Amino acid sequence: MSCGKPDCLIHLENVWTTYEGAECPVIRDISFDIRAGEFVVIGGPNGAGKTTLLEAITGLLPIVRGSVTVCGMGVLNEATRARCSIGYVIQNFDFHPFTPYTVEEVVRMGRYGKIGWFRRETEEDVEAARDAMRTLRIDHLKDELIGKLSGGQQQKVLIAHNLAKKPSVLLLDEPYSNLDIRTRDEVSDILCRICDSGVPVMMVSHAFDSLPDRDIRVIVMQTGRLVLNTVSKPDNVANLIRSVPVAG
Numbered sequence: 001m002s003c004g005k006p007d008c009l010i011h012l013e014n015v016w017t018t019y020e021g022a023e024c025p026v027i028r029d030i031s032f033d034i035r036a037g038e039f040v041v042i043g044g045p046n047g048a049g050k051t052t053l054l055e056a057i058t059g060l061l062p063i064v065r066g067s068v069t070v071c072g073m074g075v076l077n078e079a080t081r082a083r084c085s086i087g088y089v090i091q092n093f094d095f096h097p098f099t100p101y102t103v104e105e106v107v108r109m110g111r112y113g114k115i116g117w118f119r120r121e122t123e124e125d126v127e128a129a130r131d132a133m134r135t136l137r138i139d140h141l142k143d144e145l146i147g148k149l150s151g152g153q154q155q156k157v158l159i160a161h162n163l164a165k166k167p168s169v170l171l172l173d174e175p176y177s178n179l180d181i182r183t184r185d186e187v188s189d190i191l192c193r194i195c196d197s198g199v200p201v202m203m204v205s206h207a208f209d210s211l212p213d214r215d216i217r218v219i220v221m222q223t224g225r226l227v228l229n230t231v232s233k234p235d236n237v238a239n240l241i242r243s244v245p246v247a248g
């Protein structure tokens with residue numbers, strides 16, 4: 001069910017999710033709305049269910065109870081259309097050193113969901129990919145093989161791949177994990193600009209030193225439940241997350 005407000009782009013209503021073979025639900029009874037242009041940090045201890053929450057929003061996991069809608073589309077019953085509007089930068093990617101694709105090819109693959117099976121790439125697709133590479137300042141790497149790049153450079157390529165898609169919402173799982181401090185600041189500026197364009201950015205993170213200078217929605221997960229959902233200034237996010245008592 002959609003939340004009905006025009007600027008509500010992500011809507012979770014009493015969501016319970018599990019993994020195939022898991023004995024009990026991994027996240028339980030989660031509800032929240034994310035509006036256009038919000039910057040959201042999802043925090044909480046290891047194993048709390050943060051990645052699982054992102055995967056539920058992308059429609060990668062079964063929803064045992066409740067509903068998830070993105071841009072008004074149910075992520076399970078309108079999966080193909082909903083996924084076209086979601087950018088998802090995964091955690092712990094690992095490219096084999098001999099992966100036979102260049103940076104430009106990987107970024108252009110971000111357009112495939114929009115191109116579909118029966119249409120050729122157009123100039124617009126190529127330009128969207130180039131624009132994403134320029135935004136991430138990786139255009140000078142376009143002919144390099146992806147597997148030969150550093151972890152931080154690969155991270156930027158994956159973000160560019162998702163930007164090329166021109167998503168309506170952008171989810172990122174620990175996007176700063178491979179980045180040096182200056183690159184974190186650069187990526188933070190880029191994410192801020194994406195938010196300014198109206199696209200909500202939701203990221204799981206354990207690093208709070210490079211958050212953009214804007215209001216941040218802070219969602220804290222603990223043992224599969226949402227225990228805090230509030231708005232904070234960036235310099236108070238770490239304190240807020242730390243202040244949540246650990247479940248006993």
Ligand SMILES: Nc1ncnc2c1ncn2[C@@H]1O[C@H](COP(=O)(O)OP(=O)(O)OP(=O)(O)O)[C@@H](O)[C@H]1O
Pocket residue numbers: 019020022026044045046047048049050051052053
């Ligand atoms: N593929 C899977 N199959 C079964 N259980 C899983 C699977 N992936 C994760 N889990 C379990 O789901 C729970 C939540 O995991 P999740 O990866 O969402 O935590 P997280 O908060 O993102 O942790 P971290 O901060 O360490 O990345 C954990 O108990 C984990 O063991």
